Amino acid sequence: MRWLGRILPKGLYARSLIIIIAPIVLLQSVVAYVFMERHWQLVTRRLSSAVTSDIAALIDIYESYPQDRDATTLARIASERLQLDVDILHDTDLPPPGPKPFFSILDETLSDELRRQIDRPYWMDTVGRSNFVEIRVKLDPTTVMRVLTRRSQAYASNSHIFLVWMGGSSLVLMGIAILFLRNQIRPILRLAEAAEALGKGREIEFRPRGAREVRQAGHSFLEMKRRIERNMEQRTTMLNGVSHDLRTILTRFKLSLVLLKQTPEVEDLKRDVDEMSRMLEGYLAFARGDTGEQAIETDLRPLLQDLQSDAERQGHTTSLDMVGDPIITVRPDAFRRLLFNLVANAARHSDTIQINANHETRWLVLHVDDDGPGIPADLREEVFKPFVRLDEARNQDEGGSGLGLAIARDIARSHGGDITLGDSPLGGLRATVRLPA
Numbered sequence: 097m098r099w100l101g102r103i104l105p106k107g108l109y110a111r112s113l114i115i116i117i118a119p120i121v122l123l124q125s126v127v128a129y130v131f132m133e134r135h136w137q138l139v140t141r142r143l144s145s146a147v148t149s150d151i152a153a154l155i156d157i158y159e160s161y162p163q164d165r166d167a168t169t170l171a172r173i174a175s176e177r178l179q180l181d182v183d184i185l186h187d188t189d190l191p192p193p194g195p196k197p198f199f200s201i202l203d204e205t206l207s208d209e210l211r212r213q214i215d216r217p218y219w220m221d222t223v224g225r226s227n228f229v230e231i232r233v234k235l236d237p238t239t240v241m242r243v244l245t246r247r248s249q250a251y252a253s254n255s256h257i258f259l260v261w262m263g264g265s266s267l268v269l270m271g272i273a274i275l276f277l278r279n280q281i282r283p284i285l286r287l288a289e290a291a292e293a294l295g296k297g298r299e300i301e302f303r304p305r306g307a308r309e310v311r312q313a314g315h316s317f318l319e320m321k322r323r324i325e326r327n328m329e330q331r332t333t334m335l336n337g338v339s340h341d342l343r344t345i346l347t348r349f350k351l352s353l354v355l356l357k358q359t360p361e362v363e364d365l366k367r368d369v370d371e372m373s374r375m376l377e378g379y380l381a382f383a384r385g386d387t388g389e390q391a392i393e394t395d396l397r398p399l400l401q402d403l404q405s406d407a408e409r410q411g412h413t414t415s416l417d418m419v420g421d422p423i424i425t426v427r428p429d430a431f432r433r434l435l436f437n438l439v440a441n442a443a444r445h446s447d448t449i450q451i452n453a454n455h456e457t458r459w460l461v462l463h464v465d466d467d468g469p470g471i472p473a474d475l476r477e478e479v480f481k482p483f484v485r486l487d488e489a490r491n492q493d494e495g496g497s498g499l500g501l502a503i504a505r506d507i508a509r510s511h512g513g514d515i516t517l518g519d520s521p522l523g524g525l526r527a528t529v530r531l532p533a
Contacts, residue, residue: 148209181244420455442466465520476517
């Protein structure tokens with residue numbers, strides 16, 4: 097059944113359509129087959145048998161009453177009583193056999209009845225005239241009876257009306273079912289869009305609609321959203337309190353060190369306090385995740401140009417290449433921090449930096465390449481873990497907390513994307529950011 101799963105559509109709407117349409121088509125096919133097999137063929141056979149019996153009776157009358165050699169009386173009786181047009185052709189023979197239709201119940205059934213009831217050489221044309229059937233029967237070597245009858249007398253010609261009505265009613269019912277199905281699928285699609293927007297950190301407006309189960313799922317989603325926002329708000333409030341208390345203590349340390357005599361030991365303590373401040377900011381930024389910021393349309397080009405200018409001021413050779421639409425929907429401050437961490441990480445360990453951004457599709461793909469020592473392939477996932485510091489790698493931010501890449505990936509994933517590391521064309525490390533636009 098795996099092959100069936102591969103060829104079936106993946107969308108819920110398409111699969112629901114198959115669930116609705118497949119039974120209707122199957123049912124109509126069975127009904128049409130039974131109708132064709134039982135009713136259509138049976139009626140056609142009986143009509144063909146009746147026409148053939150009339151022709152056999154006319155042959156018997158013609159041969160039993162030789163006084164009517166010109167067949168005037170026979171033709172009149174056939175026309176008035178049997179609705180048949182009869183002619184007796186002398187000094188002639190049967191025409192050569194014509195092409196048989198590819199599929200014709202009338203041709204097959206009428207031929208069987210002529211062979212069974214008359215058992216004489218005959219010629220038949222069911223194709224030449226659309227509303228008539230011509231039959232010629234050889235009476236003797238030089239005489240042929242020609243019979244012209246309406247197609248409706250030998251064929252159940254109104255059966256197609258039943259098939260048209262059946263097919264038309266099926267199309268109408270399927271159209272109504274598809275219309276109602278779209279209205280039932282739309283709330284599910286809106287719920288999926290709202291969940292995707294929430295995962296990207298964007299503001300959403302969602303109101304549960306649709307069937308009871310869909311509304312229940314929508315209310316559960318809104319309740320989950322409120323719980324997430326409440327937990328984030330509580331965590332942010334707690335972190336702000338911790339930050340305030342720790343900053344107060346660090347400020348006291350700095351004031352106390354200023355009042356002390358400036359000795360080498362005091363200078364070392366000042367550097368330690370400054371490093372503690374930077375580490376504290378890094379911890380809080382990682383834990384907070386910049387979740388309070390709203391996603392808006394942002395021009396990517398100025399952000400990248402600022403990063404390029406900063407890296408060049410620090411003495412690094414930096415190039416920038418931007419392809420596609422520069423407008424993306426992100427949280428500007430968080431995204432700026434993501435890019436700053438990647439470029440700063442490259443700047444600490446290389447001399448040349450190359451930034452490439454491509455936004456020609458539904459995704460923004462951004463590469464930060466450098467010519468530094470790189471990171472071994474087996475350690476590239478480790479450096480994204482908080483507080484991991486590799487002696488030979490570049491997972492250290494300015495405070496030495498080992499949170500630079502962890503913060504960057506956390507921001508990327510909060511936008512619905514990710515960051516991966518690979519080999520750079522420059523010989524160092526390539527950091528690839530992939531975000532939905």
